[in-house]
Amino acid sequence: MKTLTAITISIGDELLSGKTLDSNNAFISKQLDLIGIAVSKKMIIGDVPQDIMEALDWAFAQADVVTLTGGLGPTHDDITKSVLCDYFDVGLKIYPDLLENLKERFARRGFKFSESNASQAEYPENAILLDNPLGTAQGMHIQHKGKHLFVMAGVPREMEIVTTGQIIPILSNLTQKSISKIDIHSIGVPESTLYELSKPVLDAYPNLKIAYLPKQGMVTIRVSFPSVSTMADQTLADEIYTKIRDLKPKNIYGRDEELLPILIGKLLVEKQATVATAESCTGGLIASLITDISGSSDYFQTGYVTYANETKMKLLGVQEQTLIEHGAVSETTVSEMLQGTLDKSAADYAIAVSGVAGPTGGTEEKPVGTVYIGVADRSRQNIRRFQFGNNRILNKEMSAFSALNMLRLLLEEAHS
Secondary structure, eight states: OOOOOOEEEEEEEHHHTTSSSSOOHHHHHHHHTTTOOEEEEEEEEEHHHHHHHHHHHHHHHHHHHEEHHHHOOOSOOOOHHHHHHHTTOOOEOHHHHHHHHHHHHHHHTTTTOGGGGGGGEEEEETTTEETTTTSSSOOEEEEETTEEEEOSSHHHHHHHIIIIIIIHHHHHHHHHHHOOOOEEEESSSOHHHHHHHHHHHTTTTTTTEEEEEEEETTEEEEEEEEEHHHHHHHHHHHHHHHHHHTOOTTTTTEEOOOOOHHHHHHHHHTOOEEEEEETTTTTTTTHHHHHTTTTGTEEEEEEEEOOOOHHHHHHHOOOOHHHHHSSSSSHHHHHHHHHHHHHSSSEEEEEEEOOOSSSSSOOOOSSEEEEEEEEEEESSSEEEEEOOOOOOOHHHHHHHHHHHHHHHHHHHHHOO
């Protein structure tokens, strides 16, 4: 077996116009990387037959594996199957079982079955079908001169299930090696600082592939290495994570799927505790992040969005004199928001945030990006001032994640 290379192609005029974000290529690349198949190039093309055929020529000339997403629907602009027939000089084959399943599916939902929908049961003669349990467009595997073409619907959730359930198992049997990886998550540390801190640790290990992935004031270190065995891979990943986390435990908080909202939920469940939020500049984003996690009703008590000063006073009991003397964006106001949240709710922990999200509203003393974030339990408070940037959306996101990290530290401190 040899090391395989891949090229991913997405089809759709909506992708070229920017109306739809191409997330498919990114997902496919990540899955291929996990089994040691490197994606050398990515391409986005429109719904033009000649462009699709030229893209296939170009991709087959350079890679062993080609993925194609989009254009498998029943409407006139879904041309992928007809182009593939022309490219490979084959006809369409109808699958009676698929056709009957389609008719039954439409009948169950009370929809009329039209002739255009019958095309969802037709596929190029040289294609091996890949089951798509979430939609009507089946995936396809076509072998061509020793190369592999995989074709999928452009709907992300359908593409994802065909990729992980069908394509990856096929390719895993063809690859020379598989790759293990660990994602190490941090917040509040610049990428350059994290690189300088982690480099001596990671340099001590051979055959590691390192990537630093920054996003929203956070950086993920992705460490990949050739797989040996499940136990050996897990031991190495655990060792690397422990050494990196010990460099800066207040900022390096989790690994792999252990993102902050998930980690917060896990810690609260372990303590059998609940949390409530009081948000000004984040507008409910913190509560949204917490409740994005299934099962969060076990530990999320309530959320107050007290954007205006009047609601800070009415809902949380913030003193008018505090707002006059210190302003809404202040340590004192956030302190009273924390206390009010605990008093008004039955929660064990509270988060409170108030700041200048921007791009207007800043002063010399409190420029745009100034945010006070506090966390508390029934016996103590921890409040910090942050200075973010000028981008309103990024300021809200960074404030929300910084608040979750502060709660994480408070929970871990109480746990220890």
